[in-house]
Amino acid sequence: xxxxxxxxxxxxxxxxxxxxxxxxxxxxxxxxxxxxxxxxxxxxxxxxxxxxxxxxxxxxxxxxxxxxxxxxxxxx
Numbered sequence: 001x002x003x004x005x006x007x008x009x010x011x012x013x014x015x016x017x018x019x020x021x022x023x024x025x026x027x028x029x030x031x032x033x034x035x036x037x038x039x040x041x042x043x044x045x046x047x048x049x050x051x052x053x054x055x056x057x058x059x060x061x062x063x064x065x066x067x068x069x070x071x072x073x074x075x076x
Contacts, residue, residue: 004064011057014050021047 020033025043032038038046 002068004061004068007057007061007064011054011061014054014057018047018050018054021050 017033021043024031024033025040025047028040029043030037030039032043032046
């Protein structure tokens with residue numbers, strides 16, 4: 001399993017979720033994309049959590065990708 005590609009996939013997944021929550025928060029929707037009542041503040045919090053997870057996964061991808069390239073003898 002290529003862990004770097006998995007981390008990149010998860011970064012995209014969480015980033016998409018953050019965008020969904022952000023749009024709903026800006027529209028002042030009381031509901032999540034899944035129909036749960038979280039309130040506008042809940043959507044802001046969930047957008048921040050998903051955004052943070054996306055950033056973490058992307059940084060993890062960068063680290064794992066560099067380590068994989070170093071094992072192959074490529075310099076970055």
